[in-house]
Amino acid sequence: MRSLRRFDYFNAKSVEEAASILAKYRGKAWPIAGGTDLLTILRFQPLPEESYPEILVNLKTIEPGIEYIREEDGVLKIGALARLEDIAKNPLVREKYTALAEACSRAASPHLREMGTIGGNICQITRCWYFRKEDNRFYCLRKGPGGKAWALMGDNRYHSIFGCAKLDIPEPCVYGCPNDTNIPLIMKKVKVGNIEEAAEVLLDVNPIPFVTGRVCPHRCEEQCSRNILDEPLAIRAIERFLGDYILENADKMMKPPETSVGKKVAIIGAGPAGLTAAYYLRKLGYEVTIFEREGSAGGVLRYGIPPFRLPKDIVEKIGEIFRDRLGINFKFNTTVGRDTSLKEIMTNFDAVFLAIGAWKEIMMRIPGEELIENGLDFLKKVNTSSLEKIGKKVVVIGGGNVAIDVARVLLRLGAEPTIIYRRTEREMPALKEGVRAAVEEGVKFEFLTQPIRAERKDGKIILTCIKMRLGPPDETGRPAPIPVEGSEFELECDAIIKAVGEVPDLTFIPPEFLDEKGKLKCDETGYVGGNLFAGGDVVTGPATVIEAIAAGRRAAASIDKFLTSRGDPEKKPSVEVRLERVDVSSLKKMARISIPELLPTDRIKSLEVEDILGISFEEATKEAQRCLNCGCVMAHPSDVAPALIVLGANIVTNKRMIPIEKFFTASGLKSTILEPDEMVIEIQVPAPKPGTKSKFMKFALRESIDFPIANCAALVRCKDGVIEDVKVCLNAVAPIPYRATRVEEHVKGKKVDERLIEEAAEKIVEEANPLPYNKYKVSIVKALIKRTVLACIQ
């Protein structure tokens, strides 16, 4: 048997003492009552790592004990620690609060009812059948570990029939995107053709989606839930569509700030990180000046990425829009460290954001290295049309994105590039998409090959290489290449270009901002020291555009906080349940749109023509239909909750009194709206008016032990054969207990009769939103409603 996760333990002697410990540990202390729910969670650990408690606060030692069941002034008062079995057997409860007694006697198994408390029951984490995991796939406790499934599409027979809940944790795609793009919201808008609003949602986090829509490695698509079903949603293609819409409608979409905060921020480097920080700071009303070494904005976008992947006129437009529409100042051809100093800028501006990227090619330290050109220098020449000549046979050294781009450019210039890489294709750090394109276009690869010397001979260059083999993993986790003795061979070529990795050039940075390894001291908010912030490749080394955008956005927020001491808006987890309808038609298999692409033979004809094309409005809206709008379709499992709801109970905590219908939530990992230092102390149930009857019924696979497939509590008061008051509540059919209001409305004020009840039960079908495998629950619910209500009037 697996042992429990470790925790500390505190035996509380009073409610106040328990509350003070809970408050002290803010969310890292959880109350424990019977422990039946909590300990299974601490054993099987289905939650995201950071969400577990460090300490449990034992409520069973509170004195005097809160296990009472008594009636006072017409109100039934049950201590939170009363055991379910004791409530079930209590004659008073059975007589007057029948639904509650029946619910308690049907929850779990006899042993669990001897142990489990009513407070714990209504506070149990919505384990349902699937626990929620960070990537929105769940471990099913019932199916045991390994039963990883995504509830919407997987075997969803135990899940909600009333839609899904949006959680505080991100959807899979959002989790995959380094910039937290709200993809499901964007798709919801694109689906109905609302392009402008979708574009606005995108602009909230990304000022240059026309760039990422072309060059982003789209990790969002890797995570997309549709991978399990058929193919991932074409998120990047839609992003490009929206990005192009923004460019075309820049007048409308890109607006200058309405206010000014009267402070100045300098940004060093006009790459994606710098541009993004500039955009969001400007939007907040700062005066922003960008210092740029080159003559044009874009950094890697302008001088690195080749035009067939990212047309240069698009990049040019960023500069124009930022300058003319947003009023951002650019100081081009200004190299900080030469034309001006960092210290000077730091003095003249209220804050400085350093985003100079990583442009310095790493040295290989082999003889003849001076004969080898740097990949980034080569790309820069190509992108500024200053390339003079290239040879025919060109060797490209390296396995990253720069090497691939260099080789693909060479092909388009009529050369015959060969990439040599010291490991195998599997270990290449380049993005798969680029490698695939390079192969299709005819780039040759020599794997397991390491250059050891270059020399000039008769107008040619001879590169001596050695074959490698793969050894055990090195510190990067990839297998270390080991030279094969005696395997040297010579390659004859006209030119060699190396792209073995780049590092930031930090030579002009004052030493107080560098650590002992010579790296920038930069915390995760982007703060370096003084009024200096940094982000993007200069901090991380070569990464991706979207990571730089994320860093720029983070830095803008930190700088704003630094300069205005506005502070973080207090991030309170939302307690509102957002139940959304699941569009079941999206759960069917549907082919992904095919994104138009030139044939490899046509692609290599031009350096300028884009090889991947955009999609149309029709294609974008059609593709967005495929988005599942991922949410959690768990079912809240408590048997006690619906009984308390029809009886109109109130939950008394150490802080307030909460009407039971407001008590449950499904937004995050929590199932209740309780705050971290809040506990249920007592449950109060007003005595039903004379003539009222309440009943509870449950449908489960095994009558004992199993959680409900569905349950139903009803309360009815009749007078002279007319239904005066009626309440019906279901559970295990939605992420929170589900009040069947339409059913109630149908019978209220009418004469009791079996046909009427039957008709009313039918009403539930109109509201239901069953998933592909749980339509049967609708029939069960219908039968349960009918029987429970009938039992109340017989």
Place this chain on the structure above:
Amino acid sequence: MQDNYLVTNNNLRNIRLKINGRTFEVTVAPHWTLYQVLKDQLGFTSIKDMCLGHGACGSCTVILDGRPVLSCLTLAVDCDGKTIETVEGIDPKHPVIETFIKHHAFQCGYCTPGFVMTAKALLDRKKNPTIEEIIEALSGNICRCGAYQLILNAVIEATERLAKGNR
């Protein structure tokens, strides 16, 4: 705040358990279950773990201060000063034991200790339960061999014997 209430991971706690009439002093960590302590530390091997601690089988049942509880979901620290009964402590002549043998109320026997403890807890607390009450009380125990009817027969006879005061 009194710190002696705070049990930390490097601050193990000494507890006293009264098991089958004998007192044991054990040192436990807060996250140790009663199952772990009884079976692994103290050698009460009658306790079983059919569902591996999901709380769904009843094979780890012990009687704690008179209530049948699942030892897999009970913390040892919560049992300080409490009375625990396991199968090892039941008199072999107790009607529950004798009738289980007489009725062959098992096949593999893995669930038997849990059923025996559950049945005993019922009969300790209730003089003459009805058949429905017996079925209800046993409903949290799973027998994977399907010996339910034999188990029920055994418990019914044990009930009758106890009611007659015949031990």
